[in-house]
Amino acid sequence: MIERWALVSGLLGDLETYDLIQRDLKKTRGVTSLFVLGDLVGPERNCDALLDRLKNPHRGDLKPDCIYGWWEEQLLAERGFRGERKADALRLSQGEDAVNALLNTVNPSHLNWLASLQFGFIELDCALIHGSSSDVGDNLTSETSPLILLDRLTRLNVNRLFTARSTKQFHLELTGGGINSQVKDLNGKREQQQEVPKRSVIGIGAGVHYTLYDVGSDKTHFLTAGSKTNPKRKGFA
Amino acid sequence: MNHAIISCLHANLPAVEAVLNDIDRQGIKTITCLGDLVGYGPQPNEVVELIRKRGIATCQGCWDEDIIDGLNACECSYPSQLAERRGHLAHQWTDDQLTDENKSFLANLPTSLRRDRLLFVHGSPNSQHEYLLPDMDAFAALERVETAGADILFCGHTHQPYVRELRGGSIHVRLQNADHDSGQREELTLPMRKIVNAGSVGEPRHGTTNATYVIHNDATDEVEIKEVAYDVGRTCQAIVEAGLPKVFAWRLSHGFEFAEQAEDASHVCER
Numbered sequence: 001m002i003e004r005w006a007l008v009s010g011l012l013g014d015l016e017t018y019d020l021i022q023r024d025l026k027k028t029r030g031v032t033s034l035f036v037l038g039d040l041v042g043p044e045r046n047c048d049a050l051l052d053r054l055k056n057p058h059r060g061d062l063k064p065d066c067i068y069g070w071w072e073e074q075l076l077a078e079r080g081f082r083g084e085r086k087a088d089a090l091r092l093s094q095g096e097d098a099v100n101a102l103l104n105t106v107n108p109s110h111l112n113w114l115a116s117l118q119f120g121f122i123e124l125d126c127a128l129i130h131g132s133s134s135d136v137g138d139n140l141t142s143e144t145s146p147l148i149l150l151d152r153l154t155r156l157n158v159n160r161l162f163t164a165r166s167t168k169q170f171h172l173e174l175t176g177g178g179i180n181s182q183v184k185d186l187n188g189k190r191e192q193q194q195e196v197p198k199r200s201v202i203g204i205g206a207g208v209h210y211t212l213y214d215v216g217s218d219k220t221h222f223l224t225a226g227s228k229t230n231p232k233r234k235g236f237a
Numbered sequence: 238m239n240h241a242i243i244s245c246l247h248a249n250l251p252a253v254e255a256v257l258n259d260i261d262r263q264g265i266k267t268i269t270c271l272g273d274l275v276g277y278g279p280q281p282n283e284v285v286e287l288i289r290k291r292g293i294a295t296c297q298g299c300w301d302e303d304i305i306d307g308l309n310a311c312e313c314s315y316p317s318q319l320a321e322r323r324g325h326l327a328h329q330w331t332d333d334q335l336t337d338e339n340k341s342f343l344a345n346l347p348t349s350l351r352r353d354r355l356l357f358v359h360g361s362p363n364s365q366h367e368y369l370l371p372d373m374d375a376f377a378a379l380e381r382v383e384t385a386g387a388d389i390l391f392c393g394h395t396h397q398p399y400v401r402e403l404r405g406g407s408i409h410v411r412l413q414n415a416d417h418d419s420g421q422r423e424e425l426t427l428p429m430r431k432i433v434n435a436g437s438v439g440e441p442r443h444g445t446t447n448a449t450y451v452i453h454n455d456a457t458d459e460v461e462i463k464e465v466a467y468d469v470g471r472t473c474q475a476i477v478e479a480g481l482p483k484v485f486a487w488r489l490s491h492g493f494e495f496a497e498q499a500e501d502a503s504h505v506c507e508r
Contacts, residue, residue: 146408146425151380169415179406179427181375185399186443186462194375196408205415222415 003215004030005123006062009069009130009164010206012042013105015050017208020225025062031212034062035121037164037204038069038130041114043094043101051110068117069130070137070165075102081115089137124215125159132163140201142170149201150174160200162213167206169222174199239263242357242435243450244271244393245298246288248278248331249439249489252448253287255467256438265452269350271393271435272298272359274343275331277485278439279475285339297346298359299366299394304332305344323482330481349385355455356387360394369432371399379403382430389431389458391451398436398449398462404429433460439472446492 006025011018025031040054041047057063068076070089078087078099087099106114119136120129131138133155140149140163149172153161177196182189202220204211212221241260246253260268270293275281277300288295335343348365350357361367362385369378369392378401382390406427411420436449443449447464454460473486 142412142414145383146410147376147380147383147427150376150408154374154377171413171420173411173413173420174408175411175422176409177407177424179375179379180404181378182402182404183371183399184401184460184462185371185397186449186464192372192375196376209415220413 002030003032004028005213005215006031006034007037007128007162007164007204007211007213008034008064009037009204009210010039010167011036011050012039012071012207013045013047013050014207015053017225018050018053020208021210022058022061024223024225026060028212031062033123034064035128035162036064036066037128037162038067038117038136039071039164039206040066040069041071041075041102041106043071043098043105045105047105048107048110051106051113055110055113065121066117067120067128067130068114068136071102072114072117073136074099075106076111076115078103079108079111081111122156122158126162126213127153127156127158127160128162130163131165132161137165138163139165141166141168141203142172146172146174150196150199153197153199153201159198160202160218162202162204162211164204164206166203167209168203169205169209169211170201170203171220172201238267238456239265239452239454240267240269241265241450241452242269242271242391242433243293243438244359244435245273245396245437245439246270246275246278246284247273247300247437247439248275248281248284249448249472250278250280250283250287251469251471252439252465252467253284255465256448256450257287257291259463259465260450263452268293269357269391270295271357271391272296272346272365273300273393273437273439274298275304275335276300277327277481278472279479279481281331281335282339284439285335285342289339289342294350294357295346296350296357296359297343297348297365300328300331301343301346302365303328304335305340323484326482327485330479351387354388355391355453356382356385356389357391358385359392361392362387362390365394368395369434370395371397371401371434375403376406376408378432379406379427379430382432383428387430389433389453391433391435391453393435393437395434396437396440396442397434398443398451399432399434400451400460400462401432401434402429403427403431431458431460436462440489441492444492446490 074087074090
């Protein structure tokens with residue numbers, strides 16, 4: 001069977017949005033996998049109901065494969081699951097109130113499950129990560145230097161990197177180019193030429209904005225849950 | 238003006254003295270050290286004290302960091318259990334020998350030094366443990382220099398001196414956003430950048446027993462890789478007398494070694 005993946009992130013405890021996406025997926029032909037690329041939790045609302053649903057899918061739900069995102073990293077750090085590190089990034093950017101708000105949105109009974117989530121998945125020649133191979137908080141956008149995007153792809157030796165941290169939907173394809181390098185050492189000089197490999201970075205969106213990826217044809221479809229968007233119109237090969 | 242860059246001294250006093258004499262003979266006043274003052278070698282206090290006495294600007298190496306913070310690097314550090322055991326022995330011995338004052342000096346070294354468009358680090362701008370090998374992916378190499386905001390990146394850690402010039406680069410992209418039906422195309426022209434690896438004073442791995450360092454002229458950007466012979470036998474004898482693993486003396490006397498460098502040098506340490 002030709003695989004079609006659904007890629008979701010940034011639910012931030014919003015069960016209603018997740019339910020909307022699940023209903024969309026039931027009506028969409030051929031979706032074989034659902035990947036939730038982190039930020040399951042957030043500081044705005046109680047996240048327990050969503051976490052319960054992700055852990056125990058309803059009958060007919062597409063079973064989600066989840067990884068942790070930036071908000072989980074902050075929560076787990078503050079709860080002592082990351083050694084000596086605390087939620088420093090959150091504290092620095094949004095203050096102590098945000099840290100306390102986050103702690104109050106997740107029942108501690110979910111922490112072990114959240115701590116068991118992986119940093120990312122490698123599926124075929126694709127990496128599925130909340131941020132990037134560099135860091136869970138790495139904010140890759142269509143504005144990020146292609147040199148940095150190429151580095152993030154190279155670190156994992158994958159052809160496609162699906163990222164969620166920016167919350168944006170984009171598909172940036174590296175289509176060509178190259179570089180010359182000359183190395184001089186005690187044995188003399190040598191020249192090297194290297195071409196840019198054909199690789200892509202795909203921002204999958206957040207919340208109601210999610211992405212379908214057709215593995216066989218390498219097409220992405222940027223969708224909004226609950227809208228009547230036809231995946232064929234938004235496809236990008 | 239010429240300035241000299243030295244790295245990876247590894248507690249080898251005869252090698253350090255020979256290199257500093259060579260630099261002094263050329264009248265070079267500015268010296269920058271890229272760390273790893275200690276580790277493997279038999280004279281950690283003597284080498285640290287010489288660098289302190291000379292007031293040489295120094296950034297912290299991976300060994301300097303490990304002596305202070307303890308060994309907690311990820312499994313990338315050693316290619317075998319034997320190499321790891323030897324490394325731990327050397328770590329313990331160095332930790333026992335170093336005075337509190339010298340440990341405090343190592344603890345307070347910066348991880349990088351910057352002079353205008355020149356950046357000095359031990360491994361890479363990302364980590365003291367990352368190897369920038371001469372043949373690593375050229376785009377990844379350029380990314381390290383460019384992201385750090387430098388024109389020339391001086392590093393060590395590999396113990397292999399080289400100068401790598403990255404030029405004539407470009408990347409073509411096609412972008413599709415959710416609200417655009419057709420992809421827009423762009424071409425990014427990449428800047429010319431240079432990586433200069435100073436090799437190793439105290440534990441060379443480039444094929445001969447000579448210590449290496451580099452001289453950079455900041456007016457012309459010319460870089461010269463220098464080799465300096467020193468009394469290898471004196472260091473080897475001191476290694477054996479100190480009770481350090483004899484293989485450290487053997488590899489110094491042969492000018493190469495197979496151990497203590499991760500097999501997958503492109504691996505980025507997750508420490």
